[in-house]
Amino acid sequence: GQNIDQPTEMTATEGAIVQINCTYQTSGFNGLFWYQQHAGEAPTFLSYNVLDGLEEKGRFSSFLSRSKGYSYLLLKELQMKDSASYLCAVKDSNYQLIWGAGTKLIIKP
Amino acid sequence: IAGITQAPTSQILAAGRRMTLRCTQDMRHNAMYWYRQDLGLGLRLIHYSNTAGTTGKGEVPDGYSVSRANTDDFPLTLASAVPSQTSVYFCASSDGTSHNEQFFGPGTRLTVL
Numbered sequence: 001g002q003n004i005d006q007p008t009e010m011t012a013t014e015g016a017i018v019q020i021n022c023t024y025q026t027s028g029f030n031g032l033f034w035y036q037q038h039a040g041e042a043p044t045f046l047s048y049n050v051l052d053g054l055e056e057k058g059r060f061s062s063f064l065s066r067s068k069g070y071s072y073l074l075l076k077e078l079q080m081k082d083s084a085s086y087l088c089a090v091k092d093s094n095y096q097l098i099w100g101a102g103t104k105l106i107i108k109p
Numbered sequence: 110i111a112g113i114t115q116a117p118t119s120q121i122l123a124a125g126r127r128m129t130l131r132c133t134q135d136m137r138h139n140a141m142y143w144y145r146q147d148l149g150l151g152l153r154l155i156h157y158s159n160t161a162g163t164t165g166k167g168e169v170p171d172g173y174s175v176s177r178a179n180t181d182d183f184p185l186t187l188a189s190a191v192p193s194q195t196s197v198y199f200c201a202s203s204d205g206t207s208h209n210e211q212f213f214g215p216g217t218r219l220t221v222l
Contacts, residue, residue, distance in 0.1 A: 004151065031209070042199060042213035043152070087151070091209060096167070099144075099151030 002026045004100035006088050011106045012078055020073045020086050020103045028093025034062050034073045035087040037102065043087055047073070075105075083107045111135065113214035115200050121220045122190050130185045130217050132200030138212070139205040141183040143167075143175060145196040146216075152199065158183055159205070190221045 003025045012018040024032070031050040035043040049055055049064035049071060061074040073086055085102040092098055113134045122128050134141065139160050144152040154167030158177040172194060174186045183202075187194055197218050201211040 033210070042215050044213070045210045048210065089152075095209065096154060096157070097152075097211065099153070101149060101151045 002090075002092065002098050004088055004090060004098055006086075006100040006103045008101070009104045009106065011108060012075075014078055014080060014107055014109050016078050017074065017076050018078060018105065020075070020088075020105065022071045022073070022088035022100060024069050024071070024088070024090045024098075024100075026090045026092045026098055029066060030091040030093070030095055032062075032064055032071050033089045033091070033097065034060075034071075035089065036084050037087060038084045046086075078107050080107050080109070113200055113202055113212055115198075115214040115217050117217060118215070119218040119220075121222065122187075124191055124221055126190050128187045128190055128219070130187075130198055130200075130219070132183045132185070132214055133181050134183075134200075134202045134212075134214075135181065136202060136204070136212065137180060138202035139180070140203045140209075141177065142201040142203075142211065143173070143183070143185045144199045144201065145169065145194075146199060147196050155185065155198075190219075192221045195219060195221045 005023045034046040037043040047062040054063045059076045064071045087102045088100040089097040116131045142157045143155040156175040158164045161180045199216045200214040203211045
């Protein structure tokens with residue numbers, strides 16, 4: 001079966017750095033996405049990785065290792081507004097997205 | 110409008126009733142999707158449409174039907190609602206490129222009693 005694993009919840013301090021991990025086992029791989037979802041709102045796109053390595057976009061970076069079935073999202077200089085759920089999703093061999101359950105990130109002052 | 114809209118925002122429905130959730134996008138995206146999101150679970154694909162006139166079944170299609178008469182609209186129908194269909198429903202669209210980023214509507218919170 002297909003499986004995406006992420007921690008259920010993480011806590012970090014304002015101004016710090018946090019890394020959210022995602023491991024996956026899917027039938028095929030055609031890219032990995034990270035989305036942010038604030039409570040009661042729709043998911044919004046953060047990043048896309050299809051090749052191994054690090055993609056940096058401002059305070060957010062995403063890393064992919066296809067051989068290990070592993071990705072992480074790195075958030076720097078955390079702000080209170082970063083409190084949200086972070087969803088990892090993999091595009092499978094049918095080009096459909098398989099979603100993890102999400103990691104709820106709590107930022108404390 | 111700009112982006113994707115969904116209606117209604119929320120609905121309480123008696124079991125056994127028929128309900129249609131509406132979704133409209135103005136981005137001229139070819140592909141559209143319906144997901145349900147339940148606490149502790151990832152988004153689960155119900156149905157999708159790669160282009161107008163075609164539809165496909167996702168991971169959890171039972172009890173739901175869709176149609177895609179044109180590019181902009183992708184309604185989801187529950188023929189006879191059951192309590193297990195209580196969920197938040199998201200419609201999404203993408204332009205079908207290799208990047209395939211999906212844009213989401215604001216969601217419909219549905220409660221079936």
